[in-house]
Amino acid sequence: xxxxxxxxxxxxxxxxxxxxxxxxxxxxxxxxxxxxxxxxxxxxxxxxxxxxxxxxxxxxxxxxxxxxxxxxxxxxxxxxxxxxxxxxxxxxxxxxxxxxxxxxxxxxxxxxxxxxxxxxxxxxxxxxxxxxxxxxxxxxxxxxxxxxxxxxxxxxxxxxxxxxxxxxxxxxxxxxxxxxxxxxxxxxxxxxxxxxxxxxx
Amino acid sequence: xxxxxxxxxxxxxxxxxxxxxxxxxxxxxxxxxxxxxxxxxxxxxxxxxxxxxxxxxxxxxxxxxxxxxxxxxxxxxxxxxxxxxxxxxxxxxxxxxxxxxxxxxxxxxxxxxxxxxxxxxxxxxxxxxxxxxxxxxxxxxxxxxxxxxxxxxxxxxxxxxxxxxxxxxxxxxxxxxxxxxxxxxxxxxxxxxxxxxxxxxxxxxxxxxxxxxxxxxxxxxxxxxxxxxxxxxxxxxxxxxxxxxxxxxxxxxxxxxxxxxxxxxxxxxxxxxxxxxxxxxxxxxxxxxxxxxxxxxxxxxxxxxxxxxxxxxxxxx
Numbered sequence: 001x002x003x004x005x006x007x008x009x010x011x012x013x014x015x016x017x018x019x020x021x022x023x024x025x026x027x028x029x030x031x032x033x034x035x036x037x038x039x040x041x042x043x044x045x046x047x048x049x050x051x052x053x054x055x056x057x058x059x060x061x062x063x064x065x066x067x068x069x070x071x072x073x074x075x076x077x078x079x080x081x082x083x084x085x086x087x088x089x090x091x092x093x094x095x096x097x098x099x100x101x102x103x104x105x106x107x108x109x110x111x112x113x114x115x116x117x118x119x120x121x122x123x124x125x126x127x128x129x130x131x132x133x134x135x136x137x138x139x140x141x142x143x144x145x146x147x148x149x150x151x152x153x154x155x156x157x158x159x160x161x162x163x164x165x166x167x168x169x170x171x172x173x174x175x176x177x178x179x180x181x182x183x184x185x186x187x188x189x190x191x192x193x194x195x196x197x198x199x200x201x
Numbered sequence: 202x203x204x205x206x207x208x209x210x211x212x213x214x215x216x217x218x219x220x221x222x223x224x225x226x227x228x229x230x231x232x233x234x235x236x237x238x239x240x241x242x243x244x245x246x247x248x249x250x251x252x253x254x255x256x257x258x259x260x261x262x263x264x265x266x267x268x269x270x271x272x273x274x275x276x277x278x279x280x281x282x283x284x285x286x287x288x289x290x291x292x293x294x295x296x297x298x299x300x301x302x303x304x305x306x307x308x309x310x311x312x313x314x315x316x317x318x319x320x321x322x323x324x325x326x327x328x329x330x331x332x333x334x335x336x337x338x339x340x341x342x343x344x345x346x347x348x349x350x351x352x353x354x355x356x357x358x359x360x361x362x363x364x365x366x367x368x369x370x371x372x373x374x375x376x377x378x379x380x381x382x383x384x385x386x387x388x389x390x391x392x393x394x395x396x397x398x399x400x401x402x403x404x405x406x407x408x409x410x411x412x413x414x415x416x417x418x419x420x421x422x423x424x425x426x427x428x429x430x431x432x433x434x435x436x437x438x439x440x441x442x443x444x445x446x447x448x449x450x451x452x453x454x455x456x457x458x459x460x461x462x463x464x465x466x467x468x469x470x471x472x473x474x475x476x477x478x479x480x481x482x483x484x485x486x487x488x489x490x491x492x493x494x495x496x497x498x499x500x501x502x503x504x505x506x507x508x509x510x511x512x513x514x515x516x517x518x
Binding site: 039040041042043044101102104106109112113116117119170172173174 | 475477
């Protein structure tokens with residue numbers, strides 16, 4: 001497939017717009033906090049929304065190669081790193097709200113949470129696994145790691161699966177949303193495998 | 202006097218369901234047309250027609266009331282777990298508008314003398330309403346303080362005259378997916394059922410609420426009739442009750458049925474017994490940022506702990 005290259009000038013505009021769009025949920029959250037429209041439980045809202053956005057950006061990042069093919073737009077891969085880092089950013093917010101506000105650094109409680117509640121254990125695992133990916137996202141690290149970089153970053157599929165499981169296990173009854181996430185991830189994985197097989201032939 | 206016993210109704214008087222439903226539909230259509238007309242004329246009459254606007258006056262204050270200042274009405278009426286209208290906290294406030302709270306019938310069944318179908322207003326008539334400001338603690342580790350309006354459940358139970366074999370009381374919520382759109386999905390096994398041991402149900406703290414903040418209960422808060430058991434997690438305080446059944450054996454509540462390892466029959470607020478999903482040591486009062494310590498029996502230990510002497514509260518969670 002012939003996908004036209006992006007001109008550098010256009011890329012600046014694209015990158016700036018994508019950055020602003022991706023930062024919008026964060027900005028909007030502060031606006032709602034300021035306007036007192038977060039509802040009676042703002043801490044819960046912060047916790048849930050940051051988690052939602054971390055997962056959404058993770059899935060968006062994984063969907064980019066497919067978007068590039070289907071819509072024949074080259075620039076999407078040029079914003080992949082940025083969107084991946086946004087996923088990490090929202091994960092950092094999510095974890096910070098949990099540790100610093102929800103549990104208010106009650107390490108005893110936090111340790112118990114991690115040991116006793118599988119969804120917390122998983123959530124912590126997902127967050128820790130995202131750190132090396134964020135750290136090695138620079139050009140320098142890509143060069144230095146060579147082929148191992150790709151191997152390392154392929155783990156994001158496992159991380160996304162575990163993130164969805166973390167979400168699923170945290171709910172008590174209505175698991176519709178994580179199931180939608182799971183089907184999106186599954187569809188992405190199947191398409192990816194299909195394309196790879198076709199190209200291998 | 203409690204009136205209208207079940208046996209008073211002859212078969213010929215009972216409307217066939219299909220006829221009842223079509224009549225319902227007709228009334229509904231005409232009613233909504235009238236409302237549309239009223240809305241077109243200015244809308245003010247629409248608001249005035251809402252039963253929520255009815256206020257209770259001269260309510261005696263209860264010695265059981267806490268001195269803690271209540272939450273804001275907006276908090277209590279927009280942050281609800283009422284899965285019959287959807288699982289999001291804001292869903293009940295958005296979708297409970299279609300619940301018709303009059304006419305409303307309460308059916309009384311089982312090991313009790315005065316079985317029958319009661320029109321809600323007849324059911325409540327013999328009792329004087331009072332206001333009780335209670336702490337309310339959800340199993341999800343949030344809490345609030347609410348001035349409820351209602352009557353002591355024990356007075357109602359006494360009036361119904363349960364027999365010696367009535368060891369438990371079971372309550373059932375309305376099951377009607379046309380009025381409760383959340384019931385179109387099988388998130389829980391509808392209808393919602395809860396239960397109490399008879400000595401819990403006849404404890405002076407157990408309340409049948411019909412209002413809060415001096416007005417009629419908003420639909421999303423369990424109108425027209427709900428239970429309030431302040432020393433238990435919120436899910437025990439069943440909403441929009443249509444049936445009260447007296448039983449010899451313990452009933453199985455909806456949440457016990459849904460996840461037996463997570464929800465027990467007693468569900469007493471207990472900071473020392475964790476729920477698999479949430480530590481119960483602390484709670485966040487709505488409107489506040491940081492959590493506070495949860496008290497045994499939600500602060501009502503002096504009044505209710507004796508109900509459970511000799512019981513292992515870890516096993517009987």
